[in-house]
Ligand SMILES: Nc1ncnc2c1ncn2[C@@H]1O[C@H](COP(=O)(O)OP(=O)(O)O)[C@@H](O)[C@H]1O
Ligand SMILES: Nc1ncnc2c1ncn2[C@@H]1O[C@H](COP(=O)(O)OP(=O)(O)O)[C@@H](O)[C@H]1O
Ligand SMILES: [Mg+2]
């Protein structure tokens with residue numbers, strides 16, 4: 469398995485009036501053409517890790533790494549224009565809230581068509597057809613109708629799927645999905661995962677799946693990275709999640725209610741200061 | 746025994762849209778009753794109808810044997826309180842915890858507001874050090890504790906809980922669920938709790954109603970659900986989905 473992405477000792481910091489926030493504190497991993505899950509509680513640095521790879525860290529933030537490499541390209545040395553070009557075509561990110569990624573004044577269909585035509589020289593009719601196909605691929609039942617709707621005219625779940633369609637139409641090699649399904653119903657969630665799954669299997673795409681849902685991630689990904697306070701505390705094959713060693717990982721698994729398990733009260737996390745170091 | 750809540754043939758319509766269609770249920774005093782179903786199935790509408798916040802077109806709602814009219818009076822809100830999903834939206838960000846807790850007490854003319862606020866904070870595990878913080882200075886879990894304290898400060902007998910932990914991390918969810926269970930036991934509260942998470946609902950509730958498109962799919966005991974004794978494909982589908990992703994090869 470060739471490495472698609474190499475991340476070594478990634479650090480993301482933000483200066484604030486009250487001191488420096490270390491959002492990511494030395495994260496190291498490699499990604500092949502596989503499904504890698506990043507899990508952890510809110511604030512653990514998952515999104516900032518993804519954004520740093522995308523080149524979407526906020527202006528006032530600082531990125532530092534020993535290595536940040538995509539397909540042999542040194543992302544630390546790449547110019548803004550080069551990063552932008554990569555972002556459009558070869559690396560894509562799906563955000564939790566589609567509102568930030570869809571243009572509110574353009575119909576969903578036109579956005580997908582324009583994304584496609586920015587990357588491939590295809591004719592209008594062909595582009596329309598591909599956009600409609602992609603909308604059906606993300607399980608939108610009535611693609612012809614949705615094609616002509618504006619983002620505010622569709623439900624959250626449908627907006628999310630429309631955004632996924634837009635991200636996928638360019639055929640990225642690396643997809644970073646940041647809580648892409650958290651706002652969706654379980655059944656829809658699984659449909660979206662099945663779409664992503666197929667893309668990894670059929671197109672050899674690399675996928676970083678960010679989520680706070682440890683169980684969902686372990687049922688879907690090949691490998692899981694567990695983050696706490698900006699660091700990786702544990703990395704393990706998804707199938708071996710039940711053998712997790714770190715008390716944080718075990719605590720996260722344990723505190724979730726389970727159908728048929730009668731645990732009252734639920735075990736809670738007892739956070740230890742040494743987990744931070 | 747008089748049910749704490751009895752709903753009979755309830756329908757809610759927004760213009761021409763039927764959000765709730767002929768729903769009936771009864772909840773015994775001290776029982777914890779769950780509502781599950783995908784988004785848009787009418788779960789929140791049902792709670793809002795009980796709270797007098799949705800346009801009821803048919804049916805009746807009875808609380809402690811008393812049939813509710815179109816308007817809810819003060820006495821109703823002393824008895825029935827609601828906690829919402831979003832700990833950011835439901836509390837005014839520019840108010841201190843103290844003011845948020847004082848407001849309902851003042852409206853209902855309670856005495857000993859000082860003692861009640863201190864006790865309420867203690868009961869939800871926050872302590873008095875939180876009393877003069879602004880709600881925007883609190884974490885999601887802390888806000889939800891304040892929301893629960895605010896709901897309980899009037900000493901209601903019933904809580905309507907609309908996805909109270911959906912916006913929280915799993916570890917914080919566990920703490921809030923434990924808190925709710927403990928309060929229910931000590932105060933003998935009746936819960937009607939909405940969640941899209943089957944595991945949360947079966948953990949918290951004795952019985953549950955599965956909803957779809959504003960209607961009832963089936964009603965069953967949590968133990969039946971855990972034992973896979975379900976009668977509809979819809980509920981079976983929800984159960985399978987709750988087990989996570991399954992790769993079909
Ligand atoms: N623009 C920013 N300025 C300052 N701090 C930030 C900024 N963005 C994120 N952070 C901080 O970085 C940490 C990690 O955030 P994030 O990566 O979004 O966490 P997660 O996605 O795991 O919930 C948090 O403590 C957050 O408050
Ligand atoms: N104020 C309203 N006006 C019009 N339609 C509404 C209103 N409130 C809810 N609805 C509709 O009623 C249906 C049920 O909504 P809701 O009870 O919020 O579902 P749930 O809580 O199960 O997700 C949805 O289709 C929703 O769009
Ligand atoms: Mg995040």
Ligand SMILES: [Mg+2]
Pocket residue numbers: 788789790
């Ligand atoms: Mg709702």
